[in-house]
Amino acid sequence: MTSKIRTLIVDDESLARRGLTVRLQEFPQVELLDECQNARQALDKMVELKPDLVFLDIQMPGMNGFELLREVKARGLELPVVVFVTAYDQYAIKAFEVRAIDYLLKPVDHDRLQQTLTRVEKNLAEREREQQQQRMLNLLADATGEDCEAILRKLAENQDMGTARYPEHIAIKESGEITRVAINAIEWVDAAGDYMCIHANNETHILRRTMKELEDELNPNRFQRIHRSAIVNLEQIEKLCSRQNGEYHIILKNGKELKVSRSYKERIKRLILTT
Template identity: 75%
Template sequence: MIEKIRTLVVDDESLARRGLVVRLQEFDQIELLQECPSAREALEVIGKEQPDLVFLDIQMPGMNGFELLREVQAHGYKMPLVVFVTAYDQYAIKAFEVRAIDYLLKPVDHERLAQSIQRIEKSIAARAQKVQQDRIVNMLAEATGEDCEAILKRLASGEDVSVARYPEHIAIKESGEITRVAIHSIEWIDAAGDYMCIHAGSETHILRRTMKELEEELNPQRFQRIHRSAIVNMEHVEKLCSRQNGEYHLILRNGKELKVSRSYKDRIKKLILNQ
């Protein structure tokens, strides 16, 4: 199925406008929305219809083509792709300065128009691909805790970017019993020699595992290292405080105060500001 390109034709000369419309009707991928005899009318239609493409005359009374584009931007309307159509070639450089996708001279030649539409289709496909890529990268960033730029670099280098599935509970064996501790209840974790102390509410559980092994099992969007030997659940953080000696401390909702080492300070500040 051909994806239709919703198109607007803007020209104050009725014969030129109708001639272009007739030519455009030969292309199945073009869906003509309306013909506008003035930039003022076109501004209203662009705001209402949000066309994908506008064939735009430059010299028009009252408001010319360049002024129309400035008004579209000033009104906050979605900017369509623009092909300038004019009888004069002295505007070509300025047309491309405002990022027009093409520049056609009247009378428009059929072959030249076909080339222009081919260029438009490629541009629309590239836009759609960029939107889809951004959507996927944002989803990956949300799921993995990585920032978008890091994910894009990994994709560009051909690395695998997989979404880890993090457990909702952690099994802790203590005194012959196995306790299932809900991940969301864990407030912070600190190291004690070869053991990890898991602090969850009023209880502290002892787990024989390295900090690195445990960190890999926890969702980095929720759990962050704040010290070489401490991990905190950011959902339990109330505030970040700076001391006169330059140290930073996290205050948890239960009143517990945890020191943030200098190497993690900037990342923790950024996370708190963006929450």
């Protein structure tokens, strides 16, 4: 690791905290953020400081070490690497059940602490690799319009991961003329028999193509089907409305109202919340 291990000590015994602090000063890769004398204080510090590593006592007055970890998870916080430090060995099995990386008995000696920190460094390095992989997957998902699971399957099967390039314009032939319409200007598309009606810049263009063919040319991060015969530009959606009969409609920025079919309702709701 290139950065230091940002560390928090949690123990109700001041002598134990001091002893561990002195030991940790022997390891230059460790940055001690703070010491906490109870779990409530530790919870606040974990929210504020977001440590990489916590040395955690188990038996403390009020909230014990296990209860602290449950509270951290209940709040939706990311758990740091946890090393339990205690005078009792009967909690060892339970400690590993909550995925603590190690279990140290007081008083902690130098060699045993060194072994623990080696394990911590390996664990943090693995976490960083996984986070980097997830960031890359998210970038690929944004570029290709595919979800992360589909990308992972392609990678596992050595399939081509070249990013999909969506056109910036679409050529529409009408009355012997060809009109180039900017993709981003399209507000919505609806089907009219064997034709597509492309609505953009207060104009309607007729395109002879199937809905599926057109959908494949449009970036799914911006354009989504709301009905089997309608596609909408998500950036043009002003609001989503529910009717007394249970139907949903979207209102575009230009005032146009479009019905959302039941099969697409939940997906459109999620996309509106995240777009």
